[in-house]
Each structure stands twice: as structure tokens, then as C-alpha cells.
Amino acid sequence: MLLGKVKGKIISTRKHEKLVGYKLLIVEPYYGHKKDTFIAADKLGAGIGELVLVARDYAVKSGLDKDAPIDALVVGIVDREPEKK
Amino acid sequence: MLLGKVKGKIISTRKHEKLVGYKLLIVEPYYGHKKDTFIAADKLGAGIGELVLVARDYAVKSGLDKDAPIDALVVGIVDREPEKK
Amino acid sequence: MLLGKVKGKIISTRKHEKLVGYKLLIVEPYYGHKKDTFIAADKLGAGIGELVLVARDYAVKSGLDKDAPIDALVVGIVDREPEKK
Amino acid sequence: MLLGKVKGKIISTRKHEKLVGYKLLIVEPYYGHKKDTFIAADKLGAGIGELVLVARDYAVKSGLDKDAPIDALVVGIVDREPEKK
């Protein structure tokens, strides 16, 4: 999984019907670069500035209640930021 | 998912039969580099210059009506570009 | 999917039996770097110098007639090279 | 698979229920860069400073006793560090 900081959210009015009901968060990798910022779906209620744990690709399927075209899902909110030693 | 800008489309006359009926868009990552430009299939009708949300790899399967060899699919058109802060 | 230029092919005498019958093309990413050159299986008959559309990972399964350990498959031959604007 | 050094662990109180029971390790790629540090689930009992073998994406499924939204799993602890020649 990746650690990432929630930077904001996006709004998409014209979208795949299976995406309705998810928040779509802008997530910047905690260890990586801003250029690798991606979008993750969320149902845990992560807020802007929080550090989240994101599962990607095939693993997302197991975290969803029902099938959706989502390749990155917030699966945890991290209690305390680790040091970047 | 990734955010990307639609830069154009490609035409492929000799292609896998299961790809017939999809538009094949040239998508440049919004946060990333031009060198990571990729091709995404689209049925939402995204136009050149629009910002799209693209699902990749396993997640694509859930977004398709029927099975096709597609690893990147437009699943949303973004209402307003987020800041690149 | 990725766009790539066919640079050559490889020959492998000792290989997994399920790979028999596929041409194994050396493909250089069209937008990316030479260092990301990879090998794609082909049954469409792409020739050296042609620009091809390659599906990767899970999507390959849908493009194969039968199960094989292939993670990149040529699914289209592009009619005309897009500009690299 | 990737080789990585265990650098620490993360605690997530609010997390997906299927993640309960796994240690979540901070893993820095052995050959790669610190910026590619990621989080892997562990049940083998790897300790900080140990070199681990991590399976990712679809392969994780086969290593789990039951379904969970995990995309990186420790599948081995390496006896001796290879040279970085």
C-alpha cells in the first residue's frame, strides 16, 4: 500500500454510474513526488491534510462492498505520521 | 485513478476485434510528466482538452459492459481543474 | 494502453510451453524513455518500425484466445503517428 | 517480488475491518530509492532492519488466508543481504 496526504477532492458530474457515492480524493504520495499524485476513492471519511493508507489495483476489489471501476481505495487513516528518516 | 488531459485520439484500423466501438484517447497525466502519456478507451464522450479521471488495470473490468483488452478507461470527466499547489 | 515502436524481436528456445506460437516483440515506448523498453507478444503481425497499441497486465487475458503467461499484448497497429506536441 | 528493508510500522486505528490482525510495515526498496517506500502487510514477524521479500498486486491473494484489501505482503525474510554490485 502507499501512504499519502489528502490534498483535496475532485467533483465529476459526468461519471461512471458505479462511482456514485464515493468521495474522490486527491492524494499526494507521502514518500514520493508530487508528480505521482493520484485519485483515491474513500468511504472512511478522510479529511484534507490527513495521512491515509491506500490500497491499489487488484486489492481494491476486496475492500469494496460492491463492484466499481476503482483502482485506488483509502483503507486506513494513519494515527501519526512516521518520520521520514 | 489518474487525472489526465485529453490531447487527441488515435486511429487503428488493424486492431483486436474487441476494441471496436471505443474511442482511443491520448491522455497526458495532469500531475505527471508528458513522457507518461498513455492511451485510454472512452465511452463517456470526453473531448480534447478536457480533464478526465482514468481507472487502470484490474479496475477497468468493472467499468466495461463486456470483456475487452483495455487497461485504461475514462470513468469520469472532471468539472473543474484542481489547483496544482 | 501504451503506444510503442517495434524495434526488433527476441528468440527464446527454452521457454514456457504456453508461449509457443507468439512473436515476442521488443517495444520502445513512444512517449517514454528507451530504458522502459519491454517485450510484448503479438499475433496481429506488427512489423519492425510500426507503431503499436499495447495492453498490459490484467487486460491481456481478454485479448488472448487461450491462457498464457503474457503481461503485454499488441492489440492494435496505429495508422498514423500522433504528433508529440 | 521486491527486496526491501523494514524501517518501522504504522498504526491505523480507523481502518478497513479486513486489515485487522496484520502488522503494517514501512518498507524501503533495497535496490531502489527511498521515495519508493511503501507499506506491506506482514504475518511472518519481520523485525525492523530485516530484509524482506515482498509480493505485490495480484500475487498477494495467493499468500493470504482470507480476502483482504492488501496489495503488498511480506512472503519471506532474507537470510543474508545480497551484494549491491
Next chain:
Amino acid sequence: MLLGKVKGKIISTRKHEKLVGYKLLIVEPYYGHKKDTFIAADKLGAGIGELVLVARDYAVKSGLDKDAPIDALVVGIVDREPEKK
């Protein structure tokens, strides 16, 4: 698939039981960078210094006799190194 040079192997005494019986090779990408060196399972008998074809992620499943948490598998040994033109 990727082309890679076999640089050595790793020994892991404490490992997932489904990994027993596979050689775990250290593989350096032929076109890429040393930093992207990874570990691939092998049953074809590739030796140090040989150039191998490696399938990754979902495609591995088709190359295995039985289920294992392996995300990179040697599926061919290349007869002759291609030029790096």
C-alpha cells in the same frame, strides 16, 4: 514482459510455504536501471549471467502449476542478447 540479467539468487529460510521449490533470482532489467532490480521465481533453470524473459503480475498465474504468491516469473531464456540501439 521484461528482459533481465540474472545477477544472483536469494535464500530465504523463513518464507511463505507456497514458495518452497522455487529458485528466487535477482534480476536486473536489461534496458532499465540497476535501481529497478527485482526478484523473480524460476523453474526453467536460468543461470547467473543469462538473459531471461520475465512475466509479471496477473500473467504469472497462468505460468504456475499451482497457486503461489509470486508476482514475477521467468518464462523464457533468451538465445541471444538484442542490440541496445
